[in-house]
Amino acid sequence: MSEMITWDYRHELKTFNGEFDQIRLDFGAVAVDLYGNAEIIETDGSIVKIDDAVKRQGHLSAIWQLLGRTMTGIIMDEDSFRLTFEDGALIRCKNRKEKKYDFVKVWGPDPYCETEYPSALVYPEPDPEVMEAMRAMIEGPYPKIFSPLPLTPKLLESIMASEAERPVYTPPLPRPLVPRVLVGEAGKVITLDKVNEFLKFTVDPEVVTVEISGLKARFNHPFEVVDAAGRVHESIDATARSGDLDALWSLVRTNIARLEMDAESFRICFQDGAIIHCLNQIDVRKPDLEQVDFWLAPDDNYNNSMPKDPQHYPANLKV
Secondary structure (H helix, E strand, C coil), rough: CCCCEEECEECCCCCCEHHHHHHHHHHCCCCEEEECCCEEEECCCCEEEEECCHHCCCCCHHHHCCCEEEEEEECCCCCEEEECCCCCCCCEEEECCCCCCCCEEEECCCCCCEEEEEECCCCCCCHHHHHHHHHHHHHHHCCCCCCCCCCCHHHHHHHHHHHHHHCCCCCCCCCCEEEEEEEECECCCCCCEEEEEEEEEECCCCCCCECCEEEEEEEECCEEEEECCEEEEEEEECCEEEECCHHHHHHCCCCCEEEECCCEEEEEEEECCCCCEEECCCCCCCCCCEEEEEEEEECCCCCCCCCCCEEEEEEHCCC
């Protein structure tokens, strides 16, 4: 293997995401993806383990405590991958030789730069001049059609004709997202039926956001997770940076059954019985104080792109 690789960076940890089989640490100019076992060594020497991301388990609240702290560099060697912070804290991923895949990936600061660990120790780092030449070739005004024959007008015409004969893919029609509005004693109840997969959650110092195909919800106040067995987990409060984030981590890749809003709470209900809910602690007659901001993809948009402006809870309960 090559010698130790070290990079000196100074970037603040802005957010982190739990998504599929990875945990992403976002430092703005630099991002680090963790796929394997990791551990956080705090300034007092205490060690908190973050289990394998594939199993979606771990003490993610320990990462929460790192938000707003500045990293000072990255070190890679045969022993481990280490990300250091200016106050002495450390994120470490030990190099388990039995693993045949890269379990850490670093993006940036050049957006075209991707470095994987531990394979980066085997292969030399890319030459910046070569990287720049490759980028110029890809983005430059070069012919997009390559042929071993001279590109004569007749050959070009035949190539374009063959391209035109290719069948055009037509995406399937989207599943209708039709709101069912009921008015009961508790006030206005809105149920939106949509079966889609919970994709990821994002945590920053002020809010927690969950993203589901067709739905995005940003919680501005504490909320709770009730798992499929009916257990209520520790309330998640972004402002206080407290709560059981592992409860959210365990829901990734779970299918949503419906979204419900009434005078009592905002609820994301899953097919297995789990619920993410935010109790309405604000008078519904004061819609300027919002518990949740949420986005719903329009019904006629098959790729589920979100609208620019969110809807609000409990503001949408007013009749």
